[in-house]
Amino acid sequence: MASRFDIVLDNPILTKHARSRLRRNRVIPWSIVVVTLCAIVCWSYYQINQLSGTTPLTLIIMLQVVTLVFAGAGEIGSAVGGARESGILDFHRVSPVPPHWLAVGFVLGAPLLQYWLTLLTVPFAVFLAAVGPAGWQGLLAFEFPLLLAAGLVHTLTLLGAMISKKPKAGNRGLIGLVVFGLFLGQGLFFGVQYMLFDLSGRMARIDFFGLSVPWMPLVVAYELILIGFLFVPSVRRMRSDRAHLYTKRQAMAFLTTLMFLVLGVTWGLQDVDGVVLVLLYVMMFIAMLLAATLTPDRSEYIKGVRRALRMGRRRPNPWSDSGVNRLGVVVLCGIVLIGTTIAWEVIEGRGEDGAAAYSQTIAIGVLTIAYVGLGLQAAQLFMRKYGQTVFILFLFFAWLVPLVIGAGLGGAGYQNAAFTIIAVSPIAGVLLSTGILRDAPLEMSIQTVRIASLLPAVGFTFLFQFLLEMVQRRIDRAVRGTSARRSPDPFDDVFGVPDKEHDPELADPIDGPMASASKGNA
Amino acid sequence: MIHVKDLRVDYDTVCAVHDLSLEVGPGEVCGLIGPNGAGKTTTMRAILGLIEPTYGEINLAGVDMRERPRDACRAVAFMPDFPPMYDDLKVWEFLDLFASSYGIPRHDRNAMIDRSLDLVSLPEKKNEMVATLSRGMRQRVMLAKTLISDPKVLLLDEPASGVDPRGRIDLKNVLKRLSAEGKTVLISSHILAEMTEFCTSVAIMERGRMVVSGTVDEVRNRVMGGGMLVIEVIGGQADDLRRIVAADPAASGVEQTGASSFEVPYQGDAEQAAGLLAALVGAGVRVASFSRRKEGLEELFLKVGAKELS
Numbered sequence: 001m002a003s004r005f006d007i008v009l010d011n012p013i014l015t016k017h018a019r020s021r022l023r024r025n026r027v028i029p030w031s032i033v034v035v036t037l038c039a040i041v042c043w044s045y046y047q048i049n050q051l052s053g054t055t056p057l058t059l060i061i062m063l064q065v066v067t068l069v070f071a072g073a074g075e076i077g078s079a080v081g082g083a084r085e086s087g088i089l090d091f092h093r094v095s096p097v098p099p100h101w102l103a104v105g106f107v108l109g110a111p112l113l114q115y116w117l118t119l120l121t122v123p124f125a126v127f128l129a130a131v132g133p134a135g136w137q138g139l140l141a142f143e144f145p146l147l148l149a150a151g152l153v154h155t156l157t158l159l160g161a162m163i164s165k166k167p168k169a170g171n172r173g174l175i176g177l178v179v180f181g182l183f184l185g186q187g188l189f190f191g192v193q194y195m196l197f198d199l200s201g202r203m204a205r206i207d208f209f210g211l212s213v214p215w216m217p218l219v220v221a222y223e224l225i226l227i228g229f230l231f232v233p234s235v236r237r238m239r240s241d242r243a244h245l246y247t248k249r250q251a252m253a254f255l256t257t258l259m260f261l262v263l264g265v266t267w268g269l270q271d272v273d274g275v276v277l278v279l280l281y282v283m284m285f286i287a288m289l290l291a292a293t294l295t296p297d298r299s300e301y302i303k304g305v306r307r308a309l310r311m312g313r314r315r316p317n318p319w320s321d322s323g324v325n326r327l328g329v330v331v332l333c334g335i336v337l338i339g340t341t342i343a344w345e346v347i348e349g350r351g352e353d354g355a356a357a358y359s360q361t362i363a364i365g366v367l368t369i370a371y372v373g374l375g376l377q378a379a380q381l382f383m384r385k386y387g388q389t390v391f392i393l394f395l396f397f398a399w400l401v402p403l404v405i406g407a408g409l410g411g412a413g414y415q416n417a418a419f420t421i422i423a424v425s426p427i428a429g430v431l432l433s434t435g436i437l438r439d440a441p442l443e444m445s446i447q448t449v450r451i452a453s454l455l456p457a458v459g460f461t462f463l464f465q466f467l468l469e470m471v472q473r474r475i476d477r478a479v480r481g482t483s484a485r486r487s488p489d490p491f492d493d494v495f496g497v498p499d500k501e502h503d504p505e506l507a508d509p510i511d512g513p514m515a516s517a518s519k520g521n522a
Numbered sequence: 523m524i525h526v527k528d529l530r531v532d533y534d535t536v537c538a539v540h541d542l543s544l545e546v547g548p549g550e551v552c553g554l555i556g557p558n559g560a561g562k563t564t565t566m567r568a569i570l571g572l573i574e575p576t577y578g579e580i581n582l583a584g585v586d587m588r589e590r591p592r593d594a595c596r597a598v599a600f601m602p603d604f605p606p607m608y609d610d611l612k613v614w615e616f617l618d619l620f621a622s623s624y625g626i627p628r629h630d631r632n633a634m635i636d637r638s639l640d641l642v643s644l645p646e647k648k649n650e651m652v653a654t655l656s657r658g659m660r661q662r663v664m665l666a667k668t669l670i671s672d673p674k675v676l677l678l679d680e681p682a683s684g685v686d687p688r689g690r691i692d693l694k695n696v697l698k699r700l701s702a703e704g705k706t707v708l709i710s711s712h713i714l715a716e717m718t719e720f721c722t723s724v725a726i727m728e729r730g731r732m733v734v735s736g737t738v739d740e741v742r743n744r745v746m747g748g749g750m751l752v753i754e755v756i757g758g759q760a761d762d763l764r765r766i767v768a769a770d771p772a773a774s775g776v777e778q779t780g781a782s783s784f785e786v787p788y789q790g791d792a793e794q795a796a797g798l799l800a801a802l803v804g805a806g807v808r809v810a811s812f813s814r815r816k817e818g819l820e821e822l823f824l825k826v827g828a829k830e831l832s
Contacts, residue, residue, distance in 0.1 A: 012619050088606075
């Protein structure tokens with residue numbers, strides 16, 4: 001009888017990996033290598049009488065990082081990439097195994113050898129922690145962030161391998177991940193460790209919506225939620241290579257949860273300047289990414305229109321059909337609007353500039369999300385496969401070029417013009433519209449800057465909404481025209497099939513959905 | 523068992539499958555025929571749910587593919603033309619992976635693996651690594667994998683490609699056996715001569731459309747206009763033969779193909795053909811042989827292709 005643990009205990013992909021990854025001819029040589037390396041570390045530091053220092057333990061932990069985080073991620077990337085590229089993933093897709101089982105099978109199964117090798121290092125780490133100053137709490141302070149980092153990196157690798165157009169490119173992404181890990185991740189790793197435990201080994205605490213809670217469970221909860229939401233697109237891609245990463249509902253849930261979690265930890269930062277600003281920038285970025293995941297390409301929109309016509313509708317359903325993103329974008333904008341307004345009203349509080357302090361800023365941020373979502377869809381409908389590239393080019397000119405020009409003008413001494421042009425880009429416009437530089441000894445008109453930052457946001461939103469509507473109407477007409485056209489079938493005269501028998505739409509010219517749509521259009 | 527209605531699949535600006543309807547019943551082996559790019563593989567992949575159709579109904583073994591895809595998949599097995607496999611597994615492990623995927627209990631799996639390897643004549647390869655198998659053997663292991671879940675519906679895309687003569691004989695026997703067991707098989711292949719031997723129905727596709735479908739005899743009648751009677755007589759009795767044939771409304775002319783052999787385009791059924799034979803014999807024509815020439819799938823396909831091009 002199936003149990004809820006069967007996803008691990010009777011997972012075919014996990015079993016497959018257990019067989020192929022844990023063969024004696026792979027496990028024994030690698031185990032010897034890892035144990036030997038650990039033994040050499042211990043013996044070397046024993047010889048120089050520094051076994052009780054922190055260095056040997058750090059070396060063992062670094063070995064764990066390389067083995068579990070990076071080598072494990074590499075195994076996931078190559079296993080999933082290989083399965084996609086060879087086409088064997090399609091066999092799993094048409095089997096009764098649910099997609100989330102497949103994703104769990106790959107993410108837990110592919111690095112099984114790395115789990116085992118990491119496990120082999122644990123006795124050495126425990127020994128070094130016991131004889132050194134770290135103690136068990138110090139060891140945990142290392143191991144917890146390591147496990148969390150491994151979980152996050154493995155999930156990201158799975159996602160990368162599932163969404164990459166060239167499956168094997170997952171390995172190239174891994175190289176970037178290693179570089180990130182070596183140069184930036186170290187700081188992050190020790191930063192998280194510092195937050196979990198203070199120097200005396202006691203667990204740090206933090207306010208979550210006013211309640212004092214230990215850092216570690218909160219970090220674990222945050223990371224599990226993040227992993228969960230990053231897992232969703234992998235599962236969706238396990239089901240189909242052409243599925244959007246999120247449905248509208250999932251994207252909304254993701255952004256709402258994230259907003260809730262961020263508000264939770266910033267709740268205690270009463271009267272701290274800039275909370276709204278940071279929150280707005282972060283949420284804008286995430287909302288724009290989510291809007292992009294909801295955005296259909298031209299063929300998806302055309303499919304949506306055909307489906308709609310089939311069901312007797314003029315347009316795809318704005319909520320349930322993946323061929324349109326407008327409603328999804330509007331809801332994402334709404335979540336950011338509500339979240340940042342709460343942060344403004346409740347956490348940071350109204351500033352000296354009264355009600356207008358953040359109202360324009362939030363509006364610019366929200367409208368920027370809106371025009372990115374609408375503009376990307378309009379570009380993809382207008383320019384098919386080049387749409388995305390053209391839209392990125394537009395963002396380059398609308399967001400980065402003003403910064404460069406403004407910097408140039410500022411350098412030449414035209415401060416007022418420089419700030420006005422810089423404010424055109426939302427990257428700086430969101431910040432400048434708050435009036436943060438009001439008291440700075442600069443030649444700038446705060447009102448001009450605010451207008452310069454608000455106008456593009458409003459203008460582009462209306463422009464892209466207009467263009468989107470126009471191109472959608474054009475495609476709608478074309479699809480209805482094609483559907484209603486009766487091209488003679490070349491086989492009709494061969495087999496003597498009457499038209500109305502061959503084409504069911506012709507049998508019902510008055511009530512047939514295509515015909516009705518066509519007449520409606522005319 | 524396979525019920526497809528008004529299936530449409532679009533790729534960007536190309537309509538790969540255009541409002542296709544197809545019905546394949548239990549015990550039927552249906553050959554899906556068409557030139558490259560006709561939409562056969564797309565149709566199969568859409569039926570399996572690997573490609574999201576623009577619209578259309580797909581029902582497998584009584585289960586709606588869109589509403590309950592997992593349940594539908596339980597009844598279906600698929601074999602592509604170039605089977606991907608896990609090279610780092612042994613043959614039995616590979617089969618066990620899919621036996622497990624289809625929910626076969628652990629204690630039954632070994633027997634199922636042995637049975638399906640026997641069906642494809644590869645029992646001795648059970649403990650070999652998949653990587654060591656030849657292309658033909660991989661194809662046979664893939665067929666074993668397809669059969670291991672005892673599916674009600676099988677979709678086979680070019681299953682004989684790369685298979686040696688022995689493997690083809692096995693495949694033919696397996697298909698006949700599946701048909702006898704009441705399984706539904708949709709098979710696409712370019713080796714039309716072999717398909718003639720085991721297909722009970724045929725569906726011909728061209729440029730994303732279903733041109734014609736039905737039992738082989740129905741399609742033959744529609745495409746070839748009922749077929750051709752081949753008559754050989756002893757002695758020079760051509761005039762008598764022409765006179766009697768001309769009187770039969772189902773016949774449309776006589777063509778002399780040899781000194782004493784004739785071909786008669788004939789629309790009538792077996793009963794009417796028997797009547798014509800009786801009339802010939804009754805009129806004293808000494809009939810040495812009288813048979814209806816049955817065109818194979820190759821001829822049907824070429825005929826449809828020629829009409830399409832014209």
